[in-house]
Amino acid sequence: MSLISTPQEKTELLEKAAVKGRSLWDDALARLLRNRAAVASMIVLGLFVFLATIGQLLWVHDYDTIYRDRVWIGPTLENWHLLGTDAQGRDMVARILVGLRVSLMVGVVATIVSLVIGVTWGAMAGFIGGKVDQAMMRVVDILYSLPFIFFVIILMVVFGRNIVLIFVAIGAVEWLTMARIVRGQTLALKGMEFVEAAEAAGVSKTNIIARHIIPNVLGPVVVYVTLMIPVVILAESFLSFLGLGVQEPLTSLGRLISAGAQDMEPAPWTLIGPAVTMMITLFCLNFIGDGLRDAIDPKDR
Amino acid sequence: MFGFVIRRIGVAIPTILVIITVAFFMMRAAPGGPFDLERPMPEETRQTLLANYGMDQPLWRQYVDYMGDLVQGDLGPSLKLRDKRVSEIIAEGFPVSATIGVFSMALAIVLGSLLGSVAALRQNTAGDFSIMTFAMVGISIPPFVMGPILALVFGLYLGLVPTGGLDPRYGMTPDRLILPIITLALPQIAIIARLMRASMIEVIRSNYIRTARAKGLSATAVIFKHALRSAVLPLVSYLGPASAAVLSGSLVIERVFQLPGIGKHFVDAALQRDYTVVMGVVIIYASLIILLNLLADLLYGVLNPKVKYD
Numbered sequence: 263m264s265l266i267s268t269p270q271e272k273t274e275l276l277e278k279a280a281v282k283g284r285s286l287w288d289d290a291l292a293r294l295l296r297n298r299a300a301v302a303s304m305i306v307l308g309l310f311v312f313l314a315t316i317g318q319l320l321w322v323h324d325y326d327t328i329y330r331d332r333v334w335i336g337p338t339l340e341n342w343h344l345l346g347t348d349a350q351g352r353d354m355v356a357r358i359l360v361g362l363r364v365s366l367m368v369g370v371v372a373t374i375v376s377l378v379i380g381v382t383w384g385a386m387a388g389f390i391g392g393k394v395d396q397a398m399m400r401v402v403d404i405l406y407s408l409p410f411i412f413f414v415i416i417l418m419v420v421f422g423r424n425i426v427l428i429f430v431a432i433g434a435v436e437w438l439t440m441a442r443i444v445r446g447q448t449l450a451l452k453g454m455e456f457v458e459a460a461e462a463a464g465v466s467k468t469n470i471i472a473r474h475i476i477p478n479v480l481g482p483v484v485v486y487v488t489l490m491i492p493v494v495i496l497a498e499s500f501l502s503f504l505g506l507g508v509q510e511p512l513t514s515l516g517r518l519i520s521a522g523a524q525d526m527e528p529a530p531w532t533l534i535g536p537a538v539t540m541m542i543t544l545f546c547l548n549f550i551g552d553g554l555r556d557a558i559d560p561k562d563r
Numbered sequence: 564m565f566g567f568v569i570r571r572i573g574v575a576i577p578t579i580l581v582i583i584t585v586a587f588f589m590m591r592a593a594p595g596g597p598f599d600l601e602r603p604m605p606e607e608t609r610q611t612l613l614a615n616y617g618m619d620q621p622l623w624r625q626y627v628d629y630m631g632d633l634v635q636g637d638l639g640p641s642l643k644l645r646d647k648r649v650s651e652i653i654a655e656g657f658p659v660s661a662t663i664g665v666f667s668m669a670l671a672i673v674l675g676s677l678l679g680s681v682a683a684l685r686q687n688t689a690g691d692f693s694i695m696t697f698a699m700v701g702i703s704i705p706p707f708v709m710g711p712i713l714a715l716v717f718g719l720y721l722g723l724v725p726t727g728g729l730d731p732r733y734g735m736t737p738d739r740l741i742l743p744i745i746t747l748a749l750p751q752i753a754i755i756a757r758l759m760r761a762s763m764i765e766v767i768r769s770n771y772i773r774t775a776r777a778k779g780l781s782a783t784a785v786i787f788k789h790a791l792r793s794a795v796l797p798l799v800s801y802l803g804p805a806s807a808a809v810l811s812g813s814l815v816i817e818r819v820f821q822l823p824g825i826g827k828h829f830v831d832a833a834l835q836r837d838y839t840v841v842m843g844v845v846i847i848y849a850s851l852i853i854l855l856n857l858l859a860d861l862l863y864g865v866l867n868p869k870v871k872y873d
Contacts, residue, residue, distance in 0.1 A: 404578055406804070411811040412829070412845050416586060419833045420593040496705050503707045503815060504830050516707070523711035523819065530715060537708045544703035552699075 290481075293557040300553025303546035310543060314363035323353035325360040326511040334529040346531040348521065354535050357513055362539055364514040368428060368498040369491040369547075375433025376494075377487060380440025385479070387441070388448025389471075399445065402438050410435045411500070418506040425508055432497045436490060443486055447479045481558040488551035492544045499540065515540040564864065568857070575853045579846070583633070586845045587626055590838050597642035597836045616642060629842070638846070639839040643832070649843040653825055657847075660824035662735060663816065664809050666744045671751035671805065676798060678752070679759025683794075684786070686764060694756060701753025706812050710746040710819035717742060743820045747812050751805050758801055763794040792866065799863045803856035810848055 294300055318325065322342045329351040337346045345354035387398040414431045421427050451457060451474070460470050499516025501507040508514050515536050522533030598604070598612050613619045617628055632639060638649035682694040718726035724738050766772060767790055775785045814826040821827075825844050832840035 404574070411814070412848065413585070413589070415830060415833055416589050416593075416841070420589055422594075492703070499705060500707065500811075500815060504818065505834075506830070519708055519711070523707070526711055526715050527719060533711055533715070537712060540708060541704055544705075545699065548699060548703055 290554075290557040294553050297553040297556065299549045300557075303549040303553070306542065307546040307550065310362060310539075310546070311366065313359060314366055317359040318356065318363075321353075321356050321359060323356040325352065325356040325513070327356075328352055334525070334532075336529070337531055345535040346529065348532050349525055349529070354532060357518060358515075358535055358539050361513045361515040361518045361536060362543070364425075364508055364512065365495050365498060365516070365540070365543070368425075368432070368514065369495040371429045372433040372436070372494045372498070373487055373490050375429060376435075376437040376440055376490065377483070379434065380437035381444050381479075381483065383437065384441035384444030384446075385448050385475075388445040388452065391449070391452075395445070395449075399442075402441055406438055411497075414497075414501065415504070415506060418501060425512075428498060428501065428507065432494050436494060436497070440483070440486060440490070443482050444479055447482055448475060451475055451478050485551060485555045485558055488547065488554050492547040492551075495540075495544065495547075515543075564861075567864075568861070571857050571860070575857070578853065579849055582849045583630075583842065583846060584626075586842060587629065587838075588622075590833075590836075590841055591622060591625075593836060595836055597838065616640070633846075638843040641832075641837055641840050643835050643837040643840070649839045652828060652840060653843055653847060656823060656825035656828060659735060659822050660813050660817065660826055663740060663743050663747055663822070663824070664806075664813055666740070667747040667751065667809055668806065670744065670748040671755055671809075672798070672802075674748075675752045675755025676759045676795065679756040680763050680786070680791070680794070682756065682760045683763030683767065691760075695760070698753040698756045701749045702757075704749070706746050706750065707815045707819055709749055710742070710816060713742050713746055714820070739820075743816050743822060746819070747809060747816050750812075751809065755798055755801065755805070758797050759794065762797045763790065766790045766794040769793075796863065796867055799859060799866060802859040802862070803852075806855040806859075807852050810852060 329347065331351070332341070332343070332347050333349060333351040335343050335347045335351075337344060343353055343355075345358065347353055348357065383398065383402075387395045414435060417427065417431050457470060457474055460474055465473075495515075498507055498514060499519065502514045502516030503520040505520070507517055518536035519533065519540065522529075522536055526533045596618070598609055604612075610619065617625060620628070629639065638653070641647045641649055641652060644652065678694050678698070682691040685691050714726050717723045724742055767786075772785060772790055775789050780788075810826075813824060814829060816822070817824040817827040818830070825847065828840055829844045831837075832844070
């Protein structure tokens with residue numbers, strides 16, 4: 263210690279240490295980048311997100327333009343109907359782009375809803391502990407065993423097909439596992455030595471939560487969020503398939519698949535296009551989620 | 564254990580009551596009624612109809628009446644399908660739903676645990692890799708995509724099985740049920756295989772398995788007598804959620820394959836405000852899920868002596 267005399271030397275040394283030190287997150291990132299399936303999925307998904315966001319601006323057809331004389335045209339280069347047209351003569355590429363955008367949006371927003379509810383519920387139960395914890399987790403247990411999809415269906419019937427409601431309804435259904443994960447992590451962390459040390463050193467409760475608990479809970483939460491987005495996209499498509507999702511002319515992948523399934527005999531491309539898009543999206547999300555889990559928690563391979 | 568069952572039933576009854584109550588009032592809060600959707604009818608006829616079904620009463624009164632009938636096992640008449648009781652509709656649909664549900668679950672458990680175990684025992688080989696890829700496909704392709712695709716390929720292109728639902732003359736025949744069962748089972752096969760692989764890998768690394776090997780037991784004996792018994796535990800605790808997933812999956816499967824099960828009625832009934840049919844299906848499914856969860860917990864206790872039902 264006595265070797266370091268001037269403040270400049272001190273900062274230099276600190277900077278060096280900062281360069282050398284590898285955090286858990288750096289390690290995780292390195293492991294993730296070694297996972298070829300995950301990297302490929304990130305590239306494909308990035309492309310999909312890009313296309314879903316601005317694809318409609320670039321594409322020659324609008325998703326709701328009806329060409330009355332071009333019903334059920336198979337995939338062709340003529341007029342740029344690369345994936346054909348649907349039963350009303352609308353371009354499938356444009357419709358898939360919009361459907362992809364709606365599905366991805368539902369996936370992200372509803373996941374955020376469930377993230378907020380789940381993390382709050384789980385962290386509270388874990389922190390307070392005791393009887394409150396038991397009661398809160400009992401509620402989660404009971405909710406777990408309910409046929410939620412029925413209530414979501416009834417909700418959609420009651421309030422009409424409103425896209426905001428879809429977000430909230432699905433998010434409100436999917437928060438249970440998140441609450442369990444966060445609670446378990448919080449409980450485990452509360453007893454850790456570094457938390458006790460921080461407490462003994464007189465660090466305030468807010469600071470302990472912000473500096474020690476949240477960063478450590480983040481890993482499993484990030485993994486779960488990635489695996490949750492495909493589940494939410496599936497839930498929305500499930501509702502759309504039953505005719506309870508977004509309304510025409512707006513569409514989602516589930517709605518397109520539903521329409522395609524009805525027309526698959528005369529026009530199989532109306533099913534194949536959206537179905538393949540959805541499969542690739544879910545594939546990528548699942549691969550990224552699995553890769554993240556392996557990267558962040560390598561013992562769980 | 565007896566006390567445990569009693570206590571679980573003690574929780575289950577209020578749970579079902581809450582489900583019924585919430586479903587009842589939510590359904591009634593929906594705009595429109597069962598007699599509003601068709602072409603307008605004279606107000607007089609409408610009033611007679613409402614009075615006929617007791618729907619001119621205040622809502623709390625209807626609720627009390629409904630619960631009173633329910634306690635006596637009466638689910639009431641359907642409001643849309645004239646001259647049909649809800650219990651008749653359920654009795655007609657249940658065998659179909661139950662058949663595809665039970666066979667799917669059986670297929671998922673057998674095939675899922677088999678594939679998962681094989682993958683675990685051949686970890687990091689080509690076999691493991693292909694099984695896990697298959698599992699990823701199974702998880703990523705939802706039943707409502709898989710169903711139409713299978714019907715397209717095996718029904719239309721290859722002509723191996725008939726499409727277009729059950730033939731009312733013959734009822735449930737294997738050639739018309741095989742695709743729905745496979746479609747419903749696939750995601751569960753995938754999830755169970757992944758679960759089984761993870762837990763099997765953990766178990767075969769544990770000390771008692773090394774001991775069993777060291778004392779010279781054959782590989783088969785080690786796996787079947789020792790490893791399988793612990794490895795199967797996570798699978799058993801997944802059975803509850805799995806049965807819930809199969810039940811809600813049947814809503815879609817029955818629509819995709821045009822099967823006359825009870826799941827198919829549910830969505831139509833909700834859209835047409837057929838209150839009693841919606842309630843009947845919710846009650847049946849909720850009770851089934853709670854019952855299956857209880858059975859799974861009991862099975863878990865039987866297989867894992869560490870669990871004590873204090």
